[in-house]
Every structure is written in C-alpha cells, then in structure tokens.
Amino acid sequence: MEHKIIVVGIGPGSKDYMIPAALETIEQAQVLVGSSRAIEQYGRKDGQTKFIIRADIEEVMAFIGRQLENNDVVVMVSGDPGYYSLLEAIRRHFEDAKLEVIPGLSSMQVAFAKLGLSWYEAELVSLHGRTVSSERLVYYPGKVLGLLTDKKNNSKTIPAMLKKLGWPAGAMVAICNRLSYPDEKIIITTIGEAARLETVYLNCVLVVKS
Ligand SMILES: C[S@@+](CC[C@H](N)C(=O)[O-])C[C@H]1O[C@@H](n2cnc3c(N)ncnc32)[C@H](O)[C@@H]1O
Numbered sequence: 001m002e003h004k005i006i007v008v009g010i011g012p013g014s015k016d017y018m019i020p021a022a023l024e025t026i027e028q029a030q031v032l033v034g035s036s037r038a039i040e041q042y043g044r045k046d047g048q049t050k051f052i053i054r055a056d057i058e059e060v061m062a063f064i065g066r067q068l069e070n071n072d073v074v075v076m077v078s079g080d081p082g083y084y085s086l087l088e089a090i091r092r093h094f095e096d097a098k099l100e101v102i103p104g105l106s107s108m109q110v111a112f113a114k115l116g117l118s119w120y121e122a123e124l125v126s127l128h129g130r131t132v133s134s135e136r137l138v139y140y141p142g143k144v145l146g147l148l149t150d151k152k153n154n155s156k157t158i159p160a161m162l163k164k165l166g167w168p169a170g171a172m173v174a175i176c177n178r179l180s181y182p183d184e185k186i187i188i189t190t191i192g193e194a195a196r197l198e199t200v201y202l203n204c205v206l207v208v209k210s
Pocket of ligand 1: 108181
C-alpha cells in the first residue's frame, strides 16, 4: 500500500500540550480522522476530508481503507497513541499498511507532572472499559498507583475498591479532572474521604499513594 496512516497523539486536550510535529501533521492533512471534539478543534474548515469517530470502529476502518487508496490518512487520538488508543485496532486491521506514530503527552504523564511526582515506579493501570487483576491494585507500603477511569470505575468506586484491597483510609487520592483545560481541577483527598465527595468524576486520572 503506497499511502500511509499517521496516528497522532493530541495530548490531554489543550493545544498548549501538543508537540509541534503533531500540530504540523494535522495542519497538512488531506484526510483527518478523530473524535468530534478533535475534529472541531483541529479540522481546517475547507479542503480537508474529515471523519468523526463514533462507536462503530469497523466503520472507521472502512473509511481509512477507502481513503488510503488515494491519500495519506491522519488519525488523531487523545493523549499518547501508545497508551490505550485506536492504534491497536488500526495495527490489527491494516497489518501491511505503512504506519507512522507521532507521540503525545498522555493524561497519565500530565497528572503526575501536575502533582510534581515521578512515575517510573508507579503501577499504571487503565480501568477505562477494562478490568485488571487485583494483584496489580493491592496495597503495599510505598506503592503508588496511577489509574485511568470511566463511568463505572470512577472517583467514588475506585477508592472504595482500594480500601477492600488493604489501602489505608488515610492514603492520598489525587483526582485529576480535565487536565490541561482552563477548567482543570485537581482535588487532593484520601481513600476514606473520596467516597463522600459530592461530585463523582468519571473521566479523570487518579493518583493514589500512601
Ligand atoms: C481511552 S483512555 C485514553 C488515554 C489516552 N491515550 C492517554 O494517553 O491519555 C481515556 C481516559 O484517559 C483519561 N483522560 C484523557 N484525557 C484526560 C484529561 N484531559 N484529564 C483527565 N483524564 C483524562 C481518562 O481517564 C479517560 O477516561
């Protein structure tokens, strides 16, 4: 296949957190694929063929396949492509395609940075639409956890689950919501208190440490 698929990480949301190579690639794209938010934010008004990713992934792959016959296709994904994104599905679907990846800042990296914490020894886990074995979450002194969340596994349910896995009630929970946006909110609380907060945060990063 002559044309290539370029998967571009657009970071946690704000343009300020995107690398110049990503901005440049999106700017130059003839064919641009992304979430409605990404297309709204980065799609040039005319001359560009745009496709909004909805729930039907097969439809996205079919669109990319058709476009590849004549053009390179730029696919925007949130955060970093290598960290829980459409990249895996694209790799499975287009085994022989020429693929390029432009990295982005993962929401996980940004959360640790905002808290001034290192993340090289942290246990990093995604509970966004998936489950993990409890061994990865179980408490030991000094453990640091970074978690991606979703509707079901959120700022209320995760601390309650961690308590059952031996985490002390006083362990710190940082709820990092809408990272990089003007209304970014970082709430520092504890395992014991998190369940009692009025607002439940559904799509955030949780950093937990004792
Ligand atoms: C499907 S995962 C995608 C992760 C992405 N590839 C990355 O590297 O950040 C979506 C989850 O990432 C987290 N997330 C993405 N953007 C975020 C942001 N701006 N603020 C807080 N959490 C974010 C949330 O946990 C959300 O449910």
